[in-house]
Amino acid sequence: MHKKFYLNKFLFLIVVSFCFLSLNILQASESLKINKIIINGNNHVKKYTIMNRLPWKPGEDFDESKSAIAINNVYNLGYFRQVKIKKEILKHHKVNIYVKVEEKKLLAKLEFEGNKVIDSKKIREELALDKLTTVDEETGHRICNGIKKLYADESYHKTEVKYLIIPDPNVPEKVTAKFIVDQGPKSNVVRVNFIGNTKIPERKLRKMITTREEWLLGFVEDAGKFKQDDLEMDKHRIEFLYRDKGYLTTTVQKADVKYSKENKNIEVTFYIKEGDQFKISKIDVSNEDNDEKVTTEKQLEYISLEENKPYSQSKMAESITSLRDYWGTMGYINADVYPQVKPDEETKSVNITFFVEPGKKLYVNRVNITGNTFTRDKVIRRQIDLEEGDLITTKKLNRSKANVEYLSFFERGGVNWKIHRLNDEKANLELNVKETKTGNANVGISYGSDKFNPRPSLKGQVSVEKKNLFGMGFDAGAMMQGNRHGFQRLEATYYDPALFDSDSSVFATIYKRWEEYEQWANVNVMPKESTLGASGRFGFLLPKWDKRLQFVTELGIENIKNNQPHAVGANSEVFEPLVRQKFQQGTLSWLCLDLIKDTRNHKIYPNHGYRIMWHNKIAPPAINLEYSFIKSELEGSWYTPLIGDDNLVFMIHGKTGVVTPVGGTYITQDTRKKKIIPYKELFHMGGQDTVRGFIWGGIEPAWITNAPLGAKYMIQLNVELQFPLIPDYSMRGHLFYDAGAGWNTPKDEITNKAFIKRDKFDLRHAVGFGLNLTQPMPAKIDWGYKLDRDKAAGESAHEFHLNMNYAW
Numbered sequence: 001m002h003k004k005f006y007l008n009k010f011l012f013l014i015v016v017s018f019c020f021l022s023l024n025i026l027q028a029s030e031s032l033k034i035n036k037i038i039i040n041g042n043n044h045v046k047k048y049t050i051m052n053r054l055p056w057k058p059g060e061d062f063d064e065s066k067s068a069i070a071i072n073n074v075y076n077l078g079y080f081r082q083v084k085i086k087k088e089i090l091k092h093h094k095v096n097i098y099v100k101v102e103e104k105k106l107l108a109k110l111e112f113e114g115n116k117v118i119d120s121k122k123i124r125e126e127l128a129l130d131k132l133t134t135v136d137e138e139t140g141h142r143i144c145n146g147i148k149k150l151y152a153d154e155s156y157h158k159t160e161v162k163y164l165i166i167p168d169p170n171v172p173e174k175v176t177a178k179f180i181v182d183q184g185p186k187s188n189v190v191r192v193n194f195i196g197n198t199k200i201p202e203r204k205l206r207k208m209i210t211t212r213e214e215w216l217l218g219f220v221e222d223a224g225k226f227k228q229d230d231l232e233m234d235k236h237r238i239e240f241l242y243r244d245k246g247y248l249t250t251t252v253q254k255a256d257v258k259y260s261k262e263n264k265n266i267e268v269t270f271y272i273k274e275g276d277q278f279k280i281s282k283i284d285v286s287n288e289d290n291d292e293k294v295t296t297e298k299q300l301e302y303i304s305l306e307e308n309k310p311y312s313q314s315k316m317a318e319s320i321t322s323l324r325d326y327w328g329t330m331g332y333i334n335a336d337v338y339p340q341v342k343p344d345e346e347t348k349s350v351n352i353t354f355f356v357e358p359g360k361k362l363y364v365n366r367v368n369i370t371g372n373t374f375t376r377d378k379v380i381r382r383q384i385d386l387e388e389g390d391l392i393t394t395k396k397l398n399r400s401k402a403n404v405e406y407l408s409f410f411e412r413g414g415v416n417w418k419i420h421r422l423n424d425e426k427a428n429l430e431l432n433v434k435e436t437k438t439g440n441a442n443v444g445i446s447y448g449s450d451k452f453n454p455r456p457s458l459k460g461q462v463s464v465e466k467k468n469l470f471g472m473g474f475d476a477g478a479m480m481q482g483n484r485h486g487f488q489r490l491e492a493t494y495y496d497p498a499l500f501d502s503d504s505s506v507f508a509t510i511y512k513r514w515e516e517y518e519q520w521a522n523v524n525v526m527p528k529e530s531t532l533g534a535s536g537r538f539g540f541l542l543p544k545w546d547k548r549l550q551f552v553t554e555l556g557i558e559n560i561k562n563n564q565p566h567a568v569g570a571n572s573e574v575f576e577p578l579v580r581q582k583f584q585q586g587t588l589s590w591l592c593l594d595l596i597k598d599t600r601n602h603k604i605y606p607n608h609g610y611r612i613m614w615h616n617k618i619a620p621p622a623i624n625l626e627y628s629f630i631k632s633e634l635e636g637s638w639y640t641p642l643i644g645d646d647n648l649v650f651m652i653h654g655k656t657g658v659v660t661p662v663g664g665t666y667i668t669q670d671t672r673k674k675k676i677i678p679y680k681e682l683f684h685m686g687g688q689d690t691v692r693g694f695i696w697g698g699i700e701p702a703w704i705t706n707a708p709l710g711a712k713y714m715i716q717l718n719v720e721l722q723f724p725l726i727p728d729y730s731m732r733g734h735l736f737y738d739a740g741a742g743w744n745t746p747k748d749e750i751t752n753k754a755f756i757k758r759d760k761f762d763l764r765h766a767v768g769f770g771l772n773l774t775q776p777m778p779a780k781i782d783w784g785y786k787l788d789r790d791k792a793a794g795e796s797a798h799e800f801h802l803n804m805n806y807a808w
Helices: 002-029 047-051 064-075 120-126 137-153 202-208 228-244 296-300 313-329 377-381 394-406 572-582
Strands: 033-040 080-090 094-103 105-113 160-167 174-182 188-195 251-260 265-273 279-287 336-344 349-357 363-370 410-421 426-435 439-450 453-469 474-483 486-496 504-516 528-542 546-562 586-598 609-619 629-643 648-661 665-668 671-674 713-724 731-743 764-773 779-786 798-803
Touching (some): 033 047, 064 094, 137 174, 228 265, 228 313, 279 296, 394 410
Parallel strands (some): 033 094
Antiparallel strands (some): 160 174, 251 265, 439 453, 453 474, 528 546, 546 586, 609 629, 665 671
16 A cells, blocks of 8 residues: 555656756757847947847847858958847847947058068058958968068069067057068079989970079060979979879979078979879770660770870870760760779789760750840851750750850850750750950051062051940941051941841942052153942851851952053063053943851950861953953861960961953954953962962062063962960961962963063962960061072062062
């Protein structure tokens, strides 16, 4: 009985305790409400500025886990040295939050002393110090380090910077921050050593690294400058070169930097631990796709690594990219390729397996264009080969990107795709563009020889050009050019690449040209010809065959007048018929039929792609009184990068042509004459447009007085190595080789053909170098040197050429 009583009492106590415990837990779990937020210590910063940074508001639930966020938010305002947060729990589940801050001193002014190399203005701008309103020890250290970094960029690596925080005697809350700079000597790299390299010679290692020894023209490539970040990267570059040759285990153990001659000279030494060369024993591909068309043999075709050859890091990267692109052409745009390299130390060989995870095919949900603040969407969109619902492939992405780049309305490298995946099957495509300057208004003075003035002369030019007019893709321009004798050229042009948003284009021009032929001697006056003309071109894209293929037709008319020169002096009776024929006045009407394919990625500075044009110009005898001819030209150019995308570009350009009279006669002054080819429609070889290093007309049939007669046949070859001189591509250099010939002049009016020279095929050659400029005025400058100079004929060794900028 007693045992049962005590047992019941014990159970009763347990139940009562459990109830009290549950009540306390329920009370503790009830949320605390924020009663007030009290801010202390702020003398200059407004309370609402601090309140806006806090993750709590009065009346809301208090989440203590956000305290760290609150401290960071307030501290990041930059006004405080210290931020503390405390809580005070009140009755009725309420809490007060106390935010205590310690303000930094207000900055009255900044002073710099001893900074002779870098002025105070540059320090302020580079370190954004004009925005600084407060200062403390941490800020002082940060600015000191920033100044030392600026000096290091100028090759002052031993610069010391100290700071003083000086209280304002009148306003205790304010201070002056003074930075004292001890610049030290300028230090340059005078020697780079390699220790431990037996497999790869020093000259190849030097080419790989950016830390280079100082030399006379080193300023072009920053040779002699030392940068710690570059030194670390150079260690990886050296290791990459070794791995590219198959030395997989080679490491650069350290790179020592020693200063000498009062810290003016820097000597860098790389310590290399070489390993053995590994060859590839087997290459395999494994993928998860069940498509029967995707075989291992097919994928191996895209791998540039080869069995029984040394392992190569660069070929490994090429193989990964090629495999991704291959899968991308089939719509697996997110395919991943993971190479597994298994080295065997005993046999010094590696097995390589490429694991491919194709993922799922993606389809276009929407195509968005961003970054085009001026260019209309439709101008860009009509160059894109992808529409909603299309399968996304690398081929379509790359082709669309190249089409947009070709417009030349955007920066180099400023056209890029972004893929925003929505789910396993759909993605939004974003084409981001960075617009560039597309308008020019130039006034310039230049000196040199050009097409119709082989002798160097002073020329002036005023030009206005606007590409992408109104953001609609239209091109419009006007030009006025003259020399010491008067006007040379007045011209206005307009081009619409998509007439009424169609696949058709239209180009119109009106012009007046004055041409002088200074090489014509034995005439009573220097021949001058004025031409007033206009033409209209209509282009039609042929997208069913190729979006870059275009058929172009042109209609034009010119009125040709001259000062009616006459032959004088010896043999004038033989020369006079030729002069009359070459400078025949009249009206010329023509029709052109062209077929053009242009895959270049840029109109001015292409680095890949090609352009082929078959040009045919017909002047039918039925609509021309004095003239009649057919002219046909085949022209092509090809670009490919050799180093990087733009560091070195190879270009080859070729052209061949023939012009022949169609026939027909006309009667003038009771004399029946044959309809002829206008002098300017014959081929004139030599000069910047054809073969540089020669004057205009210098390698074509000529009279014994050296007057160029023009040719019915021509051939031309131009080869260039192009490279940027300034990172923004506003100046590029090129080395060139040119070759060409013009032969067989019309001889209907020549009674004694012995007076003609250079009438047979004779291929001439020249080499040289030049510059392409886009700023301050578009220009192409070339110096050409003859490889087969004819001293007996009085040819100069070289020629200088200057003209408007263009790409072949």
